[in-house]
Amino acid sequence: MEITKGNVEHVAELARLEITEHEKDIFTEQLSNILDYVEMLNELDTKEVSPTSHVVPLVNVFREDEIKEVLKKDEALKNAPEKEDGYFKVPRVIE
């Protein structure tokens, strides 16, 4: 399957990854190869097979709607690089 440099740039953008021009060339080729390899799976007839989302045969594992202990506020904010008045502080995001 052909992957273009544009595809690589788009995926990098979605993942917020900064990559160099050189890396773009490498990834374009590598991603194409990986997808070609995976495409082998298309040789199988999977018409009668339902997609696997989970490997463990479990369904309906529930919690009851009961309040449990929460983190203390300062604990919740402990790892935040920036905070202000009990809030996480982040750059404004508008494109």
Next chain:
Amino acid sequence: MKFEPVIGLEIHVELLTNTKIFCGCSTTFGAEPNSQTCPVCLGLPGSRPVLNKRAVEFAIRAALALNCNIVDYTTFDRKNYFYADLPKGYQISQYFYPTGTNGYVDINVNGETKRIRIHQLHLEEDTGKLLHVGDILASPYSRVDFNRAGVPLVEIVTEPDIKNSEEARLFLQKLRTILLYTGISDCKMEEGSMRCDANISIMPKGSKTFGNKTELKNMNSFRSVQRGIEYEITRQSKILKSNQEVIPETRHWNESKGSTTAMRSKYLASDYRCFPDPNVIPLETDKDWIDQIREALPELPDEKQARFVKEYGLPEYDAEVLTSTKELADFYDETVTLFNEPKTVSNWFMGELMGLLNNEKVEITQCKVTPQNLANLLQLIDKGTISGKIAKNVFEEMFKDGKDPQAIVEEKGLIQISDTAELEKVVEEVVEANPGPVEDFKGGKKKALGFLVGQVMKTTKGKANPQMVNKILGDKLK
């Protein structure tokens, strides 16, 4: 060129569970920022989400109330995107198999029933809340409160069946009424427990191909939904008229400016790279469970309205108003069982009761008048103890302090005068004191009688039995 708008709505409704969808943090609104979080809803490594059973049941209940088919197997999927309100870098949602599909809501547009189809209803987690100093566009940074992150939501997506802003408002109101009946949410737009985004496009009238659409966000009331849609239709028409193309994007409604601004370019569905969350166990529903939830549904607005027409013989209009909230309808039902004249009760509801509720800004749930007291009042009129006019004053008293009408009537001496001798005496006084109008009446001016009756009422402070006064006066002036 004439354009035709095509509108679809996406409504997010927070569920009234005690705890979040995947963890035991409280969902109470208005708590201190970041005081209701835990490793699960903060997306800390190693934490493990476990599904809240009540959230699932609420979603199924809502889907049934909107006439949806219920899914029999569903996964919870990761929708990946970067935004500061999303601690994990993805939102857990039902992307592949929504809880409900193919539903509908009927709305009343100028007396005609119009069906708005529901494409789907799915369960997901809410995001955190971004706060800004002033307007988002002017703010130098964002503050994040994760109390809301992980609160269970249902997102309801309509088909593009809505043709204008008025239909959008009618649909939202009806949807809200239905959801309030089911009790799954308090649907407060001003607190954000009900939020509406609109997908809007326009196309040349009669065309079959939809134009490019924009998604409009940040509309915090029915009124702003209406205004935002109208603004967007006008904006898009101008663009098309000048032979340009509408850019598909998310736009932000600015309430104070009354306009929309571009927020971010719209993601394509594939950009979200959705896949089943391996940490959340899939959900299976069976007929018994769904039937159990269906049986617990209350009578919904449409059914109730139809019953009020059929059982009580009310006009459609009365039935629609009386069923506008479950609490009002229950109050009405109960009053009618105590005083079995449905139309009389309806008139009192639509006139006095709702008038006072509106004027005093009181909710029916806080109303001090009880169905029993209202029924007692109507019985007092029925028995002729008080006149209808006096009853209105008594009702105002009841509304103020919740007293029984009988007590008010006795305390204030408002009992209707139906004693013939007593009334004849008053009539005589009035006739003597008003020779002019008496002459007028005898000379053929029928209107003069009304004046004389009014004088009798005035003298008796409204307590005279009006029918008897009419008769006595009529006889006397013959």
